[in-house]
Amino acid sequence: MKYNAMSFSGSKGIEFNTATDIPPLLGKVILVTGGNSGLGRQSVIELAQRKPSLFWLAARSLERARTAVEEIQTVVPNIPIKPLGLDLASCRSVKAAAQTFCDSSGRLDLLLLNAGAMSYTPGMTEDGYEVHFGTNYVGHALLTKLLLPTLLNTAQTYPDSDVRIIFVSSAVHKQAPVGGIQFDSLKSKAPNLDAMARYGQSKLADILFAKELARWYPQVKIASVHPGAVGTPLSASVSSKSFLLRCLMTVGRLFMSSVEDGAKNQLWAATSDAVTSGEYYEPIGVSGKAAKYVNNEVLTNKLWDWTEEEIEGCRMRLDESQ
Numbered sequence: 001m002k003y004n005a006m007s008f009s010g011s012k013g014i015e016f017n018t019a020t021d022i023p024p025l026l027g028k029v030i031l032v033t034g035g036n037s038g039l040g041r042q043s044v045i046e047l048a049q050r051k052p053s054l055f056w057l058a059a060r061s062l063e064r065a066r067t068a069v070e071e072i073q074t075v076v077p078n079i080p081i082k083p084l085g086l087d088l089a090s091c092r093s094v095k096a097a098a099q100t101f102c103d104s105s106g107r108l109d110l111l112l113l114n115a116g117a118m119s120y121t122p123g124m125t126e127d128g129y130e131v132h133f134g135t136n137y138v139g140h141a142l143l144t145k146l147l148l149p150t151l152l153n154t155a156q157t158y159p160d161s162d163v164r165i166i167f168v169s170s171a172v173h174k175q176a177p178v179g180g181i182q183f184d185s186l187k188s189k190a191p192n193l194d195a196m197a198r199y200g201q202s203k204l205a206d207i208l209f210a211k212e213l214a215r216w217y218p219q220v221k222i223a224s225v226h227p228g229a230v231g232t233p234l235s236a237s238v239s240s241k242s243f244l245l246r247c248l249m250t251v252g253r254l255f256m257s258s259v260e261d262g263a264k265n266q267l268w269a270a271t272s273d274a275v276t277s278g279e280y281y282e283p284i285g286v287s288g289k290a291a292k293y294v295n296n297e298v299l300t301n302k303l304w305d306w307t308e309e310e311i312e313g314c315r316m317r318l319d320e321s322q
């Protein structure tokens with residue numbers, strides 16, 4: 001697989017300077033998942049400097065979120081950042097987090113779905129989904145559904161608000177199994193798939209979901225983006241299993257983007273006027289339209305049918321009249 005580690009400014013991508021290209025965010029409300037680490041934490045730091053009215057930093061537990069907020073507020077003081085406990089591997093936790101948010105905020109301008117799990121150990125979530133699919137896709141799809149009324153309301157109430165939902169996906173979606181998503185594997189540990197295929201199909205689902213959501217909700221700008229190969233705890237975990245992978249990753253990390261540069265991809269997607277709703281970008285400024293399975297309508301419809309039937313309260317097509 002070819003990564004474009006310099007996607008933010010390389011020959012294929014476009015220039016993006018966080019200091020000058022992120023517009024002022026005064027008045028806006030932002031929620032970032034996985035905001036306590038890696039690309040999410042960096043995104044919070046960059047966006048906070050543009051002074052949104054309120055930031056919600058979601059992390060797997062409230063404790064982790066609180067710790068991250070304290071640290072970030074030493075870097076960017078005087079920005080209201082609320083910690084939010086959100087375990088995406090638990091629909092119960094997602095519903096509780098959405099309720100906490102909705103109880104205290106009637107506005108949401110940017111939902112940055114950054115969190116992601118990558119594990120070599122096969123596993124399942126609390127609700128019985130394959131751990132990557134349950135965390136990276138089901139948790140985010142449910143959160144999106146629960147926050148959608150607030151996002152739509154924000155778009156309607158503030159016509160200049162530029163409301164967005166951004167999915168941080170991955171070029172590893174190209175390593176999804178044959179056919180893209182193996183639907184009969186989603187409620188198991190998927191032992192017949194390797195870790196990259198399990199992770200890949202969850203990231204492909206994010207792209208397809210974002211694309212279809214954009215079609216149904218033109219009031220909101222919805223896109224997905226690959227952040228490049230970035231030296232974060234997630235990329236480090238890829239090397240944990242085998243000696244050969246550890247060696248390859250040690251060398252590979254020398255060529256990875258820094259967290260600061262990697263985060264530019266999602267910051268661009270979250271703020272640039274050049275973003276087209278429904279697109280998957282790999283790298284920024286360049287549509288990944290031709291990427292494997294991304295334009296597969298049959299697969300997209302099948303995923304939406306699965307989502308609406310499977311995840312309680314996730315019927316989004318019925319909201320077409322809104």
Ligand SMILES: NC(=O)c1ccc[n+]([C@@H]2O[C@H](COP(=O)([O-])OP(=O)(O)OC[C@H]3O[C@@H](n4cnc5c(N)ncnc54)[C@H](O)[C@@H]3O)[C@@H](O)[C@H]2O)c1
Nearest residue numbers: 034037038039060087088089114115116170229230232234
């Ligand atoms: N680093 C890379 O090279 C790379 C490449 C492609 C895509 N990505 C994607 O970028 C995003 C950010 O990852 P990163 O590289 O900053 O790694 P990271 O490990 O620093 O961040 C991942 C975040 O997701 C959170 N998370 C994991 N499981 C969760 C759960 N059950 N509930 C809530 N939060 C959970 C983690 O706590 C962490 O905050 C992820 O979606 C990842 O898949 C990263």
